[in-house]
Amino acid sequence: MIRNALIALTTGALLVSASSLPAMAAGKTIAVSWKTFQEERWKTDAAAIKAVVEAAGDKYIDSDAQGSAQKQAADIEGLIAQKPDVIMVVAFDSDAILPSIAAISNAGIKSIAYDVQFEDPNALYITFDNVGVGRIMAKEILKAKPAGNYAFIKGDKGDPNATFLFQGQMEVLKEAMDSGKVKNVCETFTDGWKPDNAQKNMEQCLTSTGNKVDAVLSENDGMASGVVAALTAQGLAGTVPVSGQDGDLAAINRVAMGTQTVSVWKNSVELGKTAAAAAIALANGTAADKIPGVAMFDGGKKKVKMNSILLAPTPITIANIGDAIAAGHITKDQACAGVKGDVMGCK
Amino acid sequence: MAKHHDANSEPARSREGLLKQFFNATEIDTRILGMIVALLLVWCIFDVWSGYIRPNEGLFGGSFLTPRNLWTLLVQTSSIAVMSTGMVLLIVLRQIDLSVGSMLSLVAVATGVLQVYQLGPALGVGHPAIWILGVLACLTLGTAIGAFNGFLTAYAKIPAFIVTLGGLIAYSGVAFLLARGETVAPMDQNFGIFGGGIASSWLGPFWSWVLAAVGCAAIVRGIVNGRRQRQRFGFPLRPVWAEVFLAAIGSLATLGTTWVMNSYPWPPGVIEKYAKSNSIAIPPGIENRDGKAICMAATQVVHCNEGLIYYTGFSLPALIAIAVCMIMTFIATRTAFGRYIYATGGNPEAAELAGINTRALTVKAFALMGFLVGVSSIISSARLNAATNALGLTNELYVIAATVIGGTSLAGGVGTIYGAMVGALMMQSIISGMSLLNLPAAYQNMVVGGVLVLAVYLDQLYRRRVN
CATH class of the missing domain: 3.40.50.2300 (Response regulator)
Structure with a gap:
């Protein structure tokens, strides 16, 4: 679909x-x-x-x-x-x-x-x-991990979009959170939407929870790169779903590699x-x-x-990378660099 | 009241005298000692506070004083710490570089583009030449931009504040254009060893202990050598007990740090991948969700207490920062270049009249700063495994803050490399600690800003009392 x-x-x-x-x-x-x-x-x-x-x-x-x-x-x-x-x-x-x-x-x-x-x-x-972007992120992550500890890496505190996105995510997650299936273990704003700040926040989140994080809702692709770097250092990249938005070329590549679950693309x-x-x-x-x-x-x-x-907006996941390539947003070489295994669109 | 005071002053003076004798004999910088005590205090507070929120295995039941957090802290500090050593020399020279953050973004993005878009397709992804060329490109480009800043300052006579303020704005623009504002990723795999995020950038316990032993030997040798030199030139000597005390403290600190680094085990996920890719058998064991090792329970890989486990030891970025600190201290205190910088910073006219080529000196100091920015850009981009034009944003503020917290005077002539390192560590401790407590970035900024002003105020008080 x-x-x-x-x-x-x-x-x-x-x-x-x-x-x-x-x-x-x-x-x-x-x-x-x-x-x-x-x-x-x-x-x-x-x-x-x-x-x-x-x-x-x-x-x-x-x-x-x-x-x-x-x-x-x-x-x-x-x-x-x-x-x-x-x-x-x-x-x-x-x-x-x-x-x-x-x-x-x-x-x-x-x-x-x-x-x-x-x-x-x-x-x-x-x-x-825009609120829909947050909803789509949460839906895709919930699909990948219906229960567990969620970490929320939000954007800059001064940007109203950071809060809108979070609202959209909460609308989708409310039921699962009320029933206790999904738990909010870390929630931080990220100064200036900076990837390296997101990385530090994620590292501290993993430290304080003893790696007991099952999914990460990052509000854009730049911060997702920091989150994935922090997860990689703990050997968790690829097993913990991560969200993002913007359709960054590097993010689409991460989606193809399996270290990011979704990049919502406008x-x-x-x-x-x-x-x-x-x-x-x-x-x-x-x-x-x-x-x-x-x-x-x-x-x-x-x-x-x-x-x-x-x-x-369009969620780009591992299932529709071929479409992003077909639409001319990214070349096959960029999307599939370093991809091993069977990814639709990279064959 | 006055009488009461008089009555008590006698024993107080003799006690103070003893302490003063001790500091005079050991020649310990009481200023830096105060900072280290403050740093330890901050660590303890964070550990107690985080333990109150969520009990963990720290020294006081929190998450801060755990090998894992201290190990991460060193990695997180390394990039700023490396740059702050260069900033010390510039500020001592009565110059400043406001462009280091933008420069870092520019160098990282330029070499990211080189690695990912040029060398990757040309040589084949993962070719060993890529990371070597990438490193050389970072260092060369950084040095060149730094020298350019220095040239404009020294020869075109534009104040450094203006040159580098222009650079702060302009270099980030160049970085944006180079990658059209996109994130360049992923970096070359081998390049990742400089980031501390992968197993190949961890030294392991054996080599960490070897390095620690070498470090202790160097400390002892340095003290013995220093004593000989003093004897040769007829300088006053430290008492033998003070020399022994210093050697013991230095060695203990080295061994203690190494012990903490060696107590941080590989994350279980990394052990599992390593075991699988090297076909190492995972021993059977009893599951324990909080265990640090991994075992086989029936057909499943689980966490356990007794099983396959490795320890990280020092990470490469932390080692780079420590090495830079030692080399820069050597440059600052033992070379003509370093001594000229302090002399020129203390009194530029006198230095010039004494025959120091202050213009060439300024260019060299800026070039050295640029080189160190190159080193930091390697660490930062390898750590993030990506280069973006936001990478170095606001770094200049943290670098200058670390330098000033570390006791470098903006009036010039005064400042130490190790002080700046402790300053950088102090700032990152506050940021990381507050992040552990889940406090928003806005509070982190408030506290870091407050600490900066407080540190300078205490420094002023201290100097007034000493004088």
């Missing part, structure tokens, strides 16, 4: 774009205000959006706020002046952006909150289901394609709540109700 999730996502996104394309007039303009291009991933998103928009015969324009809320406000004024049909915004600051979003609405332009939420009822919010190409298709639909006059996949979301800070598309 999970094995096909990746393929299903790809085809799903294509269906959305395909259904909105024919019969509609081209020549619309889709604008994007990026918060930064410092991180490699946003370029991936941008390329995906641009490809879909231009394939539909529409025009793509964008601006880069370079990590500044002030510059982003100025950028959006500039974009409004070019009279696009839809403006997508990756907000640098989700509160400071609100006046700019109001200006977009006042100019009669549709807005999309891309990946980062801002709470404006007129905007369409498109992102991955494919930003999918996110870009879905958002571009939705933007084209909005530009062509489709109401936001009539776009396929749209549902109501009110899980933000202020509980504002917004139309939203929440994409399901």
Whole structure:
């Protein structure tokens, strides 16, 4: 089932774009205000959006706020002046952006909150289901180890995502914990999400419990590398399930080697394609709540109700590594380096 | 009140006199002695506290004073400790290097890319040349970047604070670009021996004892030699009892540390894998879940008290840190280069007038710092079995803190290598101990910051009293 999730996502996104394309007039303009291009991933998103928009015969324009809320406000004024049909915004600051979003609405332009939420009822919010990432991690680990001592290696204390992920994990584990099947033996935040801090925390956890740890829920792949290093030193790597997220190349390799159980992957190409298709639909006059996949979301800070598309992240496990290779996210050589034995996709 | 005080002052003075005589005779640095006592106290507190939460087999029933935790502590400290020895010399020279953390990330990522993406595919994964080239690349690149920092400071006359602050920001950017922000992993298998996480990086009890014996012999020889030298130049001698006392204490500390390291058994999972891959028979025995050895109970491998067991002895990263400490102490106290650094730090103008080439000296000191960052990057990336641009993040703060806690004065001219090592050990003890107690990182930062300020304050008090 999970094995096909990746393929299903790809085809799903294509269906959305395909259904909105024919019969509609081209020549619309889709604008994007990026918060930064410092991180490699946003370029991936941008390329995906641009490809879909231009394939539909529409025009793509964008601006880069370079990590500044002030510059982003100025950028959006500039974009409004070019009279696009839809403006997508990756907000640098989700509160400071609100006046700019109001200006977009006042100019009669549709807005999309891309990946980062801002709470404006007129905007369409498109992102991955972040609490869902925590749920998927816990589900995969629970499947591998239905009972025993669990260690929780959480991210940085200052990052709300660290807590969201933990909430998602707890939702899934609640029943097993209440019945006493699963026990929380260590739970630590990791300064700066740093792998070497995660390694030290895991070492201390193993020391204090005398190695009686049966599963580890690490909140991302970088920290999972530290956790696996700590487990390897105790000869436990491969027998203790470990979670992670991001689809790091090194993590996928660990999944193939069997030392990490799951890496939850948020494919930003999918996110870009879905958002571009939705933007084209909005530009062509489709109401936001009539776009396929749209549902109501009110899980933000202020509980504002917004139309939203929440994409399901993909768990990469030993069973579907072949799909990650097929999707072009990682080469077979990278995924399968040093793998011995029978791994689907590495043969 | 005053009278009462007078009445008691006489015996107090003679007692203090005895203690003072003792310290004068043995020439023990009371400052470092105080730090070691404080360190031991911290260890005991953590052991008692962790035992209160979850009883374990430590000296006071906790998890801290166990061979396993002390062994891990040394491994965890090694990377920071190695770098702090270089920082001592720089700070003594009235310079500073804020870029060591970013430099470590850059060196680790660059050589990680070299190992994993270049050499691995070119020579075949696991080729013995990979780890050798990897090590050489780390040391060379580290030295080169350090020398570059030194050149800008000494010849372009940009203050070291600015040069290395720029480096702190810039080098992490380069590290990010080199791997596009991704984690480079896994490192070469042979390279792993520098990390302490695999059986081949453990010395084993036999060689650990051999090394300890060599260490004790060296201590005795050093004391005898020192006495001869003093006689030759007509310097005042320590009384014989003081020499014997020092030799005994030094040897006991060496043997005690070795004994603790040799009491940490291999983790059962590692013993099992080792036995299987070398087809060593696992003896039958009675299961005991808390046992440290492994046995066969019917067809199953179980933990037990009497069975197949190996002990780790010293780990390679800890040995590297100890070796670096000894070599750096030698460089600082016994070579012209080291003496010039202290002289220049104490009074730069006088040193320059005395004919010391302070510019070349600065470049050399920065290059040495870079070399040590190279050593630390080997330890850190081998330990994590991965290189990421977050690897060295904030390390500069811990390195400088260890140096300052260890008694190096930011005013220059004063500082010891072994002090910085104890400082590094103190900081890591606090971090590891609080982690054992499951206290969040935020509290660890608060306490480490507090200890840093307190240590400098106590140092000030101490210096005022001595002067």
